[in-house]
Amino acid sequence: MLKAVILIGGPLKGTRFRPLSLDIPKPLFPVAGLPMIQHHIEACVNVPNLKEILILGYYPTSELTQFVADMVQEYKVNIRYLQEFTALGTAGGLYHFRDQIRSGNPEAFFVLNGDVCADFPLVEMLRFHQEKKASLVTIMATEATRQQSVHYGCIVQDRDTSEVTHYVEKPSTFVSTLINCGVYICSIEIFQTFAAVFNTRQQEYYNDASGNGNRKEAAVIYLEIDVLMPLAGTGRVFALQTSNWWSQLKTAGSAIYANRHYLELYHSRHMDRLAQEDFVGEKEKEKEKEKRCNIIGDVYIHPTATVHTTATLGPNVSIEAGAVIGPGVRIRESIVLSGATILDHSLVLHSIVGRGSHVGQWTRVEGTPCDPNPNKPFAKMDNPPLFNSDGRLNPSITILGCSVKVPSEVILLNSIVLPYKELTRSFKNEIIL
Template sequence: MLKAVILIGGPLKGTRFRPLSLDLPKPLFPVAGLPMIQHHIEACTNVPNLKEILILGYYPASDLAQFVSEMIQEYKINIRYLQEFTALSTAGGIYHFRDQIRCGNPEAFFVMNGDVCADFPLVEMLNFHHQKGDRALVTILSTEATRQQSLHYGCIVLDKDTSEIKHYVEKPSTFVSTLINSGVYLCSVEIFQTIAAVFNSRQQEYYDGGVNGRDTAVIHLEQDVLMPLAGTGRLFALQTNNWWSQLKTAGSAIYANRHYLELYRRRHQNRLALQVTESGDRKQCTVIGDVHIHPTANVHSSAVLGPNVSIGSGAVIGPGVRIRESIVLSGAHIADHSLVLHSIVGRGSKVGQWSRVEGTPCDPNPNKPFAKMENPPLFNSDGRLNPSITILGCSVTVPSEVILLNSIVLPYKELTRSFKNEIIL
């Protein structure tokens, strides 16, 4: 029997995802029409003999209650949300809920960071872990990055013959390896003994007066567990060439949206809008490439959507509207002949007639092999806003005949004019 643990953090995290996380917990932000962590849950349900999924975080339980209930109904699998009393970090949360994870005597459990978007090769990880036998305590899913970008991740030095991790450094100051930790793990239950040793040594330090006020229950999986395990013969890595990305900023949601839509084309074609002009007696909008339209959305037949567009529930797309490389959230209204490019339109927002909402794509450099999302800060060294996608928070009103370029608008704002390269507070 297997289990899975999805780590989602809490409301104090994900600040770079604002304003989209101001009215909705970041793990529930819809990417390609599904809440972000529903993609994790779906991947877990494809693993044979996986019986339970535990979601760990410190969001209030009420924030996730409805979502968990819907997921249990849809996937017919046991799912529970376990709320941490405070932020305990990756291994701290796992150790705190060790009894719930070990309940039922699973042979191993997956651990998945909630902000990772990927084509998760979980079955392949399981087979790889089994091949290593009792030696494997933890298997890390790894992927390749550029030399420069690798400094922002956990770096792995691998024995290519045995796949054993010889050395692991979290966010090194100098180049170590282009092989990086992708935030997906398969752990044998023995790992709790390793974490317990870390916890007990912290407790001892506390009573010896050497912790300097640090919470002894906060344990980092990467620094406190994986780094000491490297080179012991118990830590392995499975390298994948599948698509993988982190969802740290709102701009990375557009990139993730594109790739999940591409996966739908291969596995869930029923989730994509048909690329036809006639659907029975009703004329459908023009669809280019991969587009997801929620069944309750109202899209005019003269609108043109795609490629890589997601339209949320209850959204209204008017006549002559053109949308590409964008996410339109539930209840949004895009009025006649408006243009939306490289943007996220928040819940219940309204874009007037003949308006233009446009951002700048921040995709990985296509000329660099293994390049990942850069996730740049909002402002550059000159204090100016870095060009990025345009974001409308929830319930924003953009009047008719207005141009909004490379800007971020906080919720409940009513614009009166055009803006370029600004944050509208």
């Protein structure tokens, strides 16, 4: 029997995802029509004999209750949300809820970071982990560029046995181009290692009488630093290198990139989720079907969205529930969230239109894509700071927070608009507070 644990952090995290995380928890932000961690859940339920999925984080329970109920209903698997009393680190929550994870005596459990997106090779990881009898932890690993690798956990691996001989979390100098994907499968014996770390930390906490405030809370344990780094080279940690698509989802810009890849994955698994060229919204179905909206490439349209027959969508567009897309609208490489309205002949490129937002007629909303460099093999998404060294806003996608009103006949370029703002003119490279 197997279990899976999804780590989602809490409201104090995900600040780089603002303003999108101001009105909806980041793990529930829709990517390709599904809340972000529903993609994790789908990957887990496809693993044979996986009986329970535990979601760990410190969001208030009320924010996830409905989502968990919906997932149980849809996938017919036991799913629970366990709320941490405070931020406990990537392994602190696992140790705190050790009894819930160990109940039922699973042979192993998956651990997935909630802010990564991927074509998760969980079945392959399980097979690999079972072959390595000595393995306490198997890490999903992928190749990165030499320059980008230092922003991740770096793995040095024995090429013959796949054993991790050295591990460094975000090193200051180059170590390896093989990086940790934040997806693991652990044997139950790993809890002995967690307990040892916890007990050592507790001793340090009480022995440090200086009272200088630098003492580490014993319950806060980081899987990467406190567990993987000491275990590397002991013959108990292995890495499965995958060539499957993988990316972090740290910023709003990375949501557009993830949206594109998840839509592409639907071709092989959920073709029914992709809009065909004959799509019409529910309200349009009663009318004559002489012409349908024009679909280019991969597009997801929620059944309750209304899209005018003269609109053109795609490639790589997601239209969420209740959105209204008017005549002659053109949308590309964008996500339109629930209840948003885009009026006649407006253009939306490389942007996220927030929930309940309103874009007027003949308006241009455009951002700058921040995709990985296509000319560099293994390049990952860069997560640049909001501002460059000159204090100017770095070019990125345009984001409208929830319930933003954009008037007709204006241009909004490379800008971020916080919720509930009513714009009166064009903006370029600005944050509208």
